[in-house]
Amino acid sequence: MSKSTVGGDQVTPTYLIRGARVVGGGPTDLLVAGGVVTRVGSGLDARGATVVDADGLVALPGLVDLHTHLREPGREDAETVESGSRAAALGGYTAVCAMANTSPVADTAGVVEQVWRLGREAGLVDVQPIGAVTVGLAGERLAELGAMADSAARVRIFSDDGHCVADPRLMRRALEYVKAFDGVIAQHAEEPRLTEGAQMHEGEVSTRLGLTGWPAVAEEAIIARDVLLAEHVGSRLHVCHLSTAGSVEVLRHAKARGVRVTAEVTPHHLLLTDEIVGGRRELVGPALAGPTSGGAGTVGTGYDPVFKVNPPLRTAADAAALREALIEGIIDVVATDHAPHALEDKECEWAYARPGMLGLETALSVLLSVLGERWDLIAERMSRTPARIAGLVEHGRDPAPGVPANLTLVDPAARRTVDPGEMASRSRNTPYAGMTLPGRIVATFLAGEPTVLDGKAVR
Amino acid sequence: MAYPQAAQPPPVPPPSVKVILTSAELARVVDRIAHQILEKTQGAAGTVLLGIPTRGAPLARRLAARINAFEGIDVPVGVLDITLYRDDLRRHAVRAIGPTDVPAEGIDGKRVILVDDVLFSGRTVRAALDALSDIGRPSSVQLAVLVDRGHRELPIRADYVGKNIPTALAESVRVTLAETDGADEVKLIGGPA
Amino acid sequence: MLKHLLSGADLDAATATLILDTAGEMARLAGREVKKLPALRGRTVVNLFYEDSTRTRISFEAAAKRLSADVINFSAKGSSVSKGESLKDTALTLQAMGADAVVIRHPASGAPHTLANWIDGSVLNAGDGTHEHPTQALLDAYTMRSRLGRVAGLSVAVVGDVLHSRVARSNVLLLATLGAKVTLVGPPTLIPVDIGTALAPGTEVSYDLDAVLPTADVVMMLRVQRERMADSYFPSAREYARRYGLDGPRMRRLPDHAIVMHPGPMNRGMEIAPEVADSSRSTIVEQVTNGVSVRMAVLYLLLGGMDR
Numbered sequence: 001m002s003k004s005t006v007g008g009d010q011v012t013p014t015y016l017i018r019g020a021r022v023v024g025g026g027p028t029d030l031l032v033a034g035g036v037v038t039r040v041g042s043g044l045d046a047r048g049a050t051v052v053d054a055d056g057l058v059a060l061p062g063l064v065d066l067h068t069h070l071r072e073p074g075r076e077d078a079e080t081v082e083s084g085s086r087a088a089a090l091g092g093y094t095a096v097c098a099m100a101n102t103s104p105v106a107d108t109a110g111v112v113e114q115v116w117r118l119g120r121e122a123g124l125v126d127v128q129p130i131g132a133v134t135v136g137l138a139g140e141r142l143a144e145l146g147a148m149a150d151s152a153a154r155v156r157i158f159s160d161d162g163h164c165v166a167d168p169r170l171m172r173r174a175l176e177y178v179k180a181f182d183g184v185i186a187q188h189a190e191e192p193r194l195t196e197g198a199q200m201h202e203g204e205v206s207t208r209l210g211l212t213g214w215p216a217v218a219e220e221a222i223i224a225r226d227v228l229l230a231e232h233v234g235s236r237l238h239v240c241h242l243s244t245a246g247s248v249e250v251l252r253h254a255k256a257r258g259v260r261v262t263a264e265v266t267p268h269h270l271l272l273t274d275e276i277v278g279g280r281r282e283l284v285g286p287a288l289a290g291p292t293s294g295g296a297g298t299v300g301t302g303y304d305p306v307f308k309v310n311p312p313l314r315t316a317a318d319a320a321a322l323r324e325a326l327i328e329g330i331i332d333v334v335a336t337d338h339a340p341h342a343l344e345d346k347e348c349e350w351a352y353a354r355p356g357m358l359g360l361e362t363a364l365s366v367l368l369s370v371l372g373e374r375w376d377l378i379a380e381r382m383s384r385t386p387a388r389i390a391g392l393v394e395h396g397r398d399p400a401p402g403v404p405a406n407l408t409l410v411d412p413a414a415r416r417t418v419d420p421g422e423m424a425s426r427s428r429n430t431p432y433a434g435m436t437l438p439g440r441i442v443a444t445f446l447a448g449e450p451t452v453l454d455g456k457a458v459r
Numbered sequence: 460m461a462y463p464q465a466a467q468p469p470p471v472p473p474p475s476v477k478v479i480l481t482s483a484e485l486a487r488v489v490d491r492i493a494h495q496i497l498e499k500t501q502g503a504a505g506t507v508l509l510g511i512p513t514r515g516a517p518l519a520r521r522l523a524a525r526i527n528a529f530e531g532i533d534v535p536v537g538v539l540d541i542t543l544y545r546d547d548l549r550r551h552a553v554r555a556i557g558p559t560d561v562p563a564e565g566i567d568g569k570r571v572i573l574v575d576d577v578l579f580s581g582r583t584v585r586a587a588l589d590a591l592s593d594i595g596r597p598s599s600v601q602l603a604v605l606v607d608r609g610h611r612e613l614p615i616r617a618d619y620v621g622k623n624i625p626t627a628l629a630e631s632v633r634v635t636l637a638e639t640d641g642a643d644e645v646k647l648i649g650g651p652a
Numbered sequence: 653m654l655k656h657l658l659s660g661a662d663l664d665a666a667t668a669t670l671i672l673d674t675a676g677e678m679a680r681l682a683g684r685e686v687k688k689l690p691a692l693r694g695r696t697v698v699n700l701f702y703e704d705s706t707r708t709r710i711s712f713e714a715a716a717k718r719l720s721a722d723v724i725n726f727s728a729k730g731s732s733v734s735k736g737e738s739l740k741d742t743a744l745t746l747q748a749m750g751a752d753a754v755v756i757r758h759p760a761s762g763a764p765h766t767l768a769n770w771i772d773g774s775v776l777n778a779g780d781g782t783h784e785h786p787t788q789a790l791l792d793a794y795t796m797r798s799r800l801g802r803v804a805g806l807s808v809a810v811v812g813d814v815l816h817s818r819v820a821r822s823n824v825l826l827l828a829t830l831g832a833k834v835t836l837v838g839p840p841t842l843i844p845v846d847i848g849t850a851l852a853p854g855t856e857v858s859y860d861l862d863a864v865l866p867t868a869d870v871v872m873m874l875r876v877q878r879e880r881m882a883d884s885y886f887p888s889a890r891e892y893a894r895r896y897g898l899d900g901p902r903m904r905r906l907p908d909h910a911i912v913m914h915p916g917p918m919n920r921g922m923e924i925a926p927e928v929a930d931s932s933r934s935t936i937v938e939q940v941t942n943g944v945s946v947r948m949a950v951l952y953l954l955l956g957g958m959d960r
Binding site for chain 3: 540542543544554555556557558559589592593594
């Protein structure tokens with residue numbers, strides 16, 4: 001952090017953000033000093049402040065991602081905490097929750113503190129580690145959840161993401177145990193016996209392509225079980241990357257019963273469908289006709305592993321149901337499941353490729369495609385609610401006097417064509433390559449300091 | 460003030476078309492070749508006519524019919540498809556393979572007369588000789604063509620020529636036959652007028 | 653003409669018919685003393701086999717050699733493939749060697765499609781995972797045509813493990829293109845979801861072999877691996893054979909002209925009884941013979957007319 005010292009007093013740089021539309025409202029000025037928003041109003045002036053011209057830009061509370069794979073430690077060739085943090089800042093994020101499936105697995109206080117410390121050192125977003133539920137993600141015995149909660153990383157979300165906590169007894173115990181420190185279990189809902197060898201969504205396209213199907217019921221059955229368990233033990237449950245229309249119905253039912261369950265959806269499950277695996281791009285919904293180009297059509301010979309992800313891309317009907325559920329609030333948040341993979345893990349046969357897609361740098365644009373300029377809804381699903389679920393009190397708050405200056409400035413009029421080569425991530429596996437998407441992040445502030453200015457990372 | 464005009468390509472004149480053989484002339488030419496075959500082969504004994512598709516095949520059948528009309532002799536007729544033996548396979552769109560139909564008695568020890576419509580570079584005949592050597596061992600091979608237009612690229616000559624037509628390379632000779640095209644005619648097409 | 657042959661869906665009726673006609677001419681040429689033809693002289697055909705399949709490899713090799721192509725066999729065993737060289741690196745090697753065509757057999761569905769992105773030559777799918785095997789479908793159609801005189805209008809029953817069968821997928825696509833009516837028969841566990849809409853509208857599904865037989869012109873029996881039992885696709889080999897195996901009494905329920913096909917290798921006593929496999933209805937040996945002619949036709953039509 002570049003803080004200069006004058007005459008013994010620490011002087012924090014001040015910024016005057018001029019003419020921003022806070023959460024899509026009328027243009028106003030924001031004065032940022034000492035890490036917080038100090039004043040909001042029109043015609044503000046401040047001597048010595050760096051002026052950021054935000055004419056036509058929308059100010060949002062800094063985005064918060066509940067589901068990021070930063071790959072460090074273990075796969076620094078695919079991503080590091082620093083490169084992933086930079087990608088996050090460029091995507092408008094001020095906080096990311098780092099998934100536990102690193103190598104070694106983040107199943108001890110030592111590993112989560114390492115990730116947390118690396119995040120602090122990078123200083124581009126707040127990196128909040130997620131702890132593993134079970135030792136080594138093996139699904140056999142509980143990791144030391146309390147030790148991780150008590151560590152410097154103050155872990156509150158626990159997940160075996162990538163693997164499902166399939167054993168119902170173990171899941172019950174985990175849900176119960178984390179109540180002691182207001183933790184939440186984030187479940188990767190996938191009944192493993194129903195998805196052995198699965199390569200893509202089970203349906204027409206998997207039949208045509210001869211790829212083993214990943215049936216929707218494998219997700220829905222686990223969610224149904226887990227909401228009942230959460231209700232039974234009175235615990236919080238979070239469902240990762242919900243992907244099917246049936247899951248939405250299970251969740252709707254659970255919420256109506258008052259179960260303490262939240263759920264996330266990824267941008268790619270809202271925008272893309274399984275048809276793209278067969279080389280046919282079929283984008284969902286009317287919002288795409290305008291802002292998105294490179295729409296329907298063919299994409300190469302099919303079987304492009306960049307579209308391999310877990311849970312898999314589903315049907316257009318599923319994507320439509322997910323959109324409705326997101327708008328309605330049955331689905332609480334958008335989380336990226338940003339999953340960088342090295343080239344050799346994607347440039348190969350479909351069956352041998354690793355599942356996962358980049359997401360941080362394109363999430364807001366995809367959501368603008370999907371939802372249009374519904375700024376309050378976007379702030380709710382991408383910042384306020386995820387911050388609340390993660391217990392990140394400094395984040396997810398609309399810019400107002402006294403609020404920590406974690407915010408991002410979006411140019412809604414901009415269009416950009418996604419170029420994998422321009423990604424800040426160390427990996428290139430974006431499924432949106434060549435597509436033109438709306439919106440661009442112009443600036444991001446973390447605790448009052450810019451991490452992104454003029455669309456470029458400050459470091 | 461007019462903008463300078465981009466140079467217009469000169470209008471392409473329609474290619475000139477000259478009839479070289481009419482239907483009646485073509486019939487006479489076929490008759491003459493049939494007579495020459497009878498004469499040169501001393502009655503066409505032990506002879507097989509093999510037409511090279513497309514138009515060599517009906518020509519071979521006509522020659523056989525004329526020989527039969529003149530002398531009452533049945534000369535066996537067949538078809539020799541040479542598609543797979545062409546040396547220009549890479550340079551042309553793929554060609555459908557036609558049937559090769561060798562008379563039941565075969566060609567071993569026979570005098571084979573290859574029949575084609577136009578003799579030009581000689582490459583078709585070269586391919587036909589290759590194809591022939593893969594299906595048997597004739598005692599001798601002769602060549603009969605309706606038109607020889609010159610420009611040989613290989614040391615090949617015809618034993619029976621209906622008509623010699625000196626041509627420019629830019630010109631083309633088009634043979635049409637009733638069996639394949641609806642009418643008998645030979646035309647010289649093209650070249651700058 | 654096509655650049656690659658990856659799927660039965662790559663073939664329209666005209667192209668498929670051209671291949672079958674050409675295969676017919678190739679078969680006639682095979683009867684003569686000199687079997688070799690010069691059509692692909694100077695061309696390099698690579699057989700890239702990541703799975704053991706001696707019969708398919710030999711068939712492609714014979715086809716390429718009869719057309720005078722240079723054939724390189726590149727098998728996963730005894731090459732750098734087993735040391736873990738990636739498909740991408742292998743593709744670069746083949747590209748550098750100037751392969752005009754790569755015949756690929758691979759356990760992963762879609763591997764030929766992926767390979768086609770990386771090399772300039774033609775890619776022929778010789779079976780990918782549980783996806784497709786288009787030359788098998790062509791030789792099956794050729795066999796039907798030579799035995800029954802036509803493909804259009806035939807009722808074809810494809811019986812067995814459709815779910816895991818690349819032969820079935822290619823056949824459903826090609827037979828629909830050529831105007832045959834296909835009924836897929838097997839236990840519901842082995843019939844993939846939405847198969848009709850996924851591949852060819854009009855494809856029917858039946859779980860009752862006996863109901864299908866009296867009106868079938870062709871019965872195509874698929875290989876059923878005994879290992880499927882372990883995954884609970886069916887309870888036992890005996891029960892499978894009883895419900896879906898083609899035995900003598902069942903065969904006699906077929907119309908007199910009907911033929912019995914099998915892509916091989918057979919599990920005698922499982923999906924097909926020896927009495928049926930060795931009967932005059934069986935085309936199993938012809939299918940092997942026809943395979944060479946059909947693959948000659950495909951190689952000729954893919955490579956014959958292209959200048960690279």
